[in-house]
Structure formats: C-alpha cells, structure tokens
Amino acid sequence: MKAEDCSIARTPSSARPGKYLTFALGGESYGIAILQVREIIRPTAITPVPQMPPHIQGVINLRGKIVPVLDLRTRFGLATPPSNDRSCIVVVQVKTNESAGALTGLLVDAVDEVISLSEKDIEPTPDFGFRLDTRHLLGVAKVGAKVKILLDLDQILGEETQAQV
C-alpha cells in the first residue's frame, strides 16, 4: 500500500516493491498491487446503469454487496480483442476520499499471475510528454523480456468517484 502523501507530490515512480497481480488488457500486460485485490470472480450478470460513461459497465451482486464494474479496456481506449472465456472480474478495495474501502470490480481480459517485484525491477513511468497521459501509472516493471504496466488504482478510482457529469 502506498503512503497517503504520495498522491500529493507524486514522484515519477511511486511503485513499491512487493507482490503484484498481473492481467491482460487489450494485448498489454498490467499489474496492480496485490494488497488492493480482494478476490477474482468469473464474469457474472452485470446490471447496466443508465446514463453512465461507456467504461462503467454497471453493477453486480457480490454476495449481497452492490459492486460497480469498470471496463479498464474502454477506460484506457484499448483495442477490444475477441471475447474469450478467460475474462474475469478482479474485485479491488481502494480507499477513496468519501467511502472508506469501497469495492470495485475491474473487468479484465485474463488474469495472469502474481509476481514479486523488487526495487530494481521497477522503473519510473517514461515521460511521453503530451502524447500520453501517465497520471494513472505507478511505473513499469521488467519481468524477463516483458513489460508490465503498474496501475495507480487510487488515482484511477479516485477520479471515478469525484467525476461529475
């Protein structure tokens, strides 16, 4: 878990060494801190909510709790691969300013594995200038020959809960 102050003066790389859950999204590989992951479930019946942006798919019933589901692929404007039966909903718990520890479901193409990252594996997010919005990234990690993009869920979900129509 990150310290709170990170969000104020964000250093280029605020990713901490530790365990990350990696998943596939539109042909790319992403990672989120395992401590934020509560569970991984099979896609279930999603109830669409009217007047939502396209990346908010709707809400699901997670054992009696109402959990909103985000489609990260749409959120990041990634290509849509043909639907497969490996897609999952990763349920994460992130502290946002208003609701302490609200659950959110992230729709991903496939869950890969849990990896351990040490400090030397993590690099700050490269600066793409104006061409790429990197606010949502904690950094990138090299795992063998592959690159995993580490997501800043606090930032992503914080924006969602503040967003006004």
Place this chain on the structure above:
Amino acid sequence: MSSTSQDAETSIDLDLASDGELLREYVIESREHLSNIEQGALILEKHPDDADTLHSVFRSFHTFKGGAGFLNLVPIGQLAHGLESLLDMARQRKLTLDGERIGLLLRGRDTLKQFIDSIDDQLTGAAPPAPILIPTGDLSRQILAAMTSEPNSAPASPPPEPSAATAPSTGGTVKVETSKLDSLVDMVGELVIAQSLVAQDFGPHAAANPQFARNLAQMARVTRELQRVSLSLRMVPIRGVFQKMARVVHDLAAQQHKEIQLLTDGDETELDRNLVEELADPLLHMIRNAVDHGIETAEARAVHGKPRAGVINLRASHKGGGIVVELQDDGQGLDKERILAKAIEKGLAAPGAKLSDEEIFNFIFAAGFSTAREVTDLSGRGVGMDVVRRNIERLRGRVEVSSVAGQGTLFKLVLPLTLAIIDGLVVTVGGERYIIPTLLVRESFRPRAEMISTLQGRGELVNLRGRLIPMLRMGEHFGVKPAAGTPAEGIIVVVQTGAALKGLLVDGLSHRQEVVIKNVGDMIRHRNASIAGAAILGDGRVGLIIDVNALGNLPVAHVAQAANN
C-alpha cells in the same frame, strides 16, 4: 395430565377437507400469539403491572379463543377462555400475577402449543388424521382456583406510573453499534434472497417429498421471522418525538396566548431509529404552523362557537407496511381562495384553472409559498412546507393535506417503516428491471393512444380522467430500447413527485417485492442522481431503485445530454 382427571375430556376432530385453509391460517397466526404470550409472560414475571404487556397477552388469548370458536376447536377455546379471564382480572387489578399464576399462563400456553402442533402435524400430513385429545381439565381447574383464591392481598400495587409502562425493561439491554445492526440486516436480507432462490429452484420437487416441503416451509418461516426480528432491533417507539412536540405546543401556546391541547395517540408505534430522528424536524415545523396559523385565539374561537381551547391531534399508526403520522388541528383550516390567488400570482396555476381542493392545497408545498399575512417569529416566511415535503420525500415518504374551512386541517405523513427496506414495484423496460418505491405509486394503467398529447413537440402529457400528467418515457430517458413501441403497448405508472404527479411509461409491471436498499456507491451516484440505490432481486441480480423525484426534476438539457452519451 394425571389420570385423576374426572372430566370427560373433549377431543378435537379436524375437518381437514373443508377447513384446511382456515386451519392453516389459524396455526400460523396462533404461533405468533404463542410466542407473544411467552414473551409477555416473562415480562410480566418481572413487571406484573406492565399494562401494555398485560393487554397484549390478553389480546393474544382472546384471538386464540375467537379462532377456536370459529373453527369449533372446543378444548382450545375453553382453555384460552380461562386464561383470558385470568388476565382480564389482572388487567382490572382484581388480582396480581404472582409467580404461580405466571406459571399457569406458561403451562396454559404450552398446552395450547401442543394442540397447535398436533393440528399442524395433521395439516402437513406428518400425523394421520385422528381426534386430538390433550387433557386440559387439571389446568382449567387450577386456573379457576387461581382466579378465586387470593394469595396476595389485592389490589397489590397502585396503578403504575406511565413511565413504568412505557419502559418495560426486559431483562437488561445490550448496546450495539448501529453498523453491526446494519450488517446484520444486510446479511439477513441476503438470507431471504438465498431462501427464496432455493424455494424457487426446488419448489417443484417439494410436491413429491412432504418431508422436504416441510423443511422448505420451515426455512421460509424462520427466515421471515429472522428478518422481522433483525429489523425490529432498530425499531424504537415514536413516543420520544411526540413528547418533544407536547413540550413545543405547550411553550408556543403560552407564547401566543392561545389555549391548545395536544392529544397523542399511538405513541407506541415503532419505526426505524433513523426515521424517528429525521421525523422530528418536519413534524416540529408542522406543529408550529398548526399553532401559529391553524388554531385561532380563544376569542376568535368563541365567536365561531368553538370551544375556547384548540385541539391538536397527533396520531401514529401502522398501515400497509408503512407508518402513518397524522397531525390534525381544529383551527380555521386552509384558506382555499388565498392559496389559489397566491398560486396564480406566483405563476403556479393558470388564472381561471379548475383545480380540485387537493390540487389547491398542494400548492402550500411549493417552494417559497406562504399565505401568512404577517411574518411571525415562528412561521410565515414561506420556507416551511416545501422543506417539510422535501424532508419527508427524502425519507421515501409522502405528505398529504386536507382541510375544511373553519373546521381544521389534517396533514398525513405516510412513511416507510424503515429506511433499510422498501416495498418496491418492479417494472420492466426493455430487458432491464427497475424498482419504484410503491409508496410513491398512485396508480398504473395502460394508456389509449388518444390519451397522450404532445407539448411543443417535445413534452408529452397523458390525460388521466381529465387531469393532465407529464409523461416520461423511461426507456428513452435511460437509453434502453423499450419493448413497447408505442405508449399504448406499455403501462404508465403514475408516481407522486412532490406536489405533482408524473407518469412513467414502462413496458410492464413485474411484481411487488420488499427489497433491502443498498448503496450504489459514489461512482454511480455522482453521475446519475435518479438512481436512489440498488437492491438484489429474487433471482440474485441487481435491480436499480429509481428516485422518482430526481427523475422528475431532471432538466431537459440534462436528459438530452445523457441521451447523446
């Protein structure tokens, strides 16, 4: 139950074929009474003078007797009659319920339970049809003896203080965090859903297997009871609010030199703790209005031939799964002409419009509306009733007003019992289901094409018995393709939004269901104010609860923008 019983014990022959349904109802009802008697007896053991409990236990036996008489269950009726008489004497303070008599009550209750169990067994087929013989002679004699003998010097105690009756401590209390209660209610809600899913999925198998059917039914019973109990944990009597009002009336009346009497009724009516807190403010406002504008001065009253003292009635009662709070004064009533004139002046009504009394009175709930000639310390600033209405609507309730000039005004607040659960009407639009709070639904009907007219090519109105109601196509509004191509293929649900009515066009009505309201989270709420919450429907899927007020207030531009999204 010894063989010394010399009375010929009467047995019960059940006529399962013709009385089956009635007996089933009687058994269900009786079980409630049995548990009420048991609880009551335990309270009475500690507080023999608790009038409320005495009365409630008495009523239970009385109902028992009534049903037994109707169904010709002679021994049950006799036993219940004996116990009822015993309690009646206790009620009239002719005897005291000492330990021995409490013991009799409990034994009597146990014997009644044996009867009920036997009847239940025969109804469900667990026992073969046979005469039911359970000896009651000994017990009846003991009851009779208990009524005549006087072990204590009666009347034992002076009439109890009202406060003693109001706070029957039932053997210690436990303070619990409300969050724990909430999560208990949540979990029980889940249990209810799980139970109904099981009943749905396996119900068909139950026909072939009576044992299974019984277990299913038992589970349903226990779940319902559990839900009731878990909800009751949050329930408190409305008494506290009423007492506060009594004080307010007293002070205000003195301040304004009016003679006013506040009569309360039903202050034992229980409702959700949160609701009680939220109710105080609007009620206070209405009471002030009644004192300030409603009740005339003693002199003015005398001129009109009314008693000098005005009366404000505050009543609470349970009604149809909700609670009704009524505030009635015998003052001068609402001034219809002035309200109408003011409404026309404010552009709320067209001059010359023919409006019903109800519609005219509803104008007082409009924002910034006040007909008070002078602004007093208390009211007349015109920020009153619209705030009341908004507060009540926030509690998913509604407020109604009726008035007779010179005779008084009646405000009626209809509120849900709890904020955690609503009675919802499930409607379908396209493939989606939405939940509308039943409390706000006035009626629903299938419109004929000629009932609908458009306004400037955009707004649509439906003409319901001469009343024009704005119509909102839910499918269009929510970006869902409706199954009904034209309004005439759909159903219009008329809902109360504030003082006005609104017609929601949906594809159809699915069913009514009590649902546990759940938070949809900031992510959703910030983007769509017309989603009041969500609930888990019978099939485990999520249904969205519509906030009909927000739906009504949504500006057209917003709707257009949403449609473009």
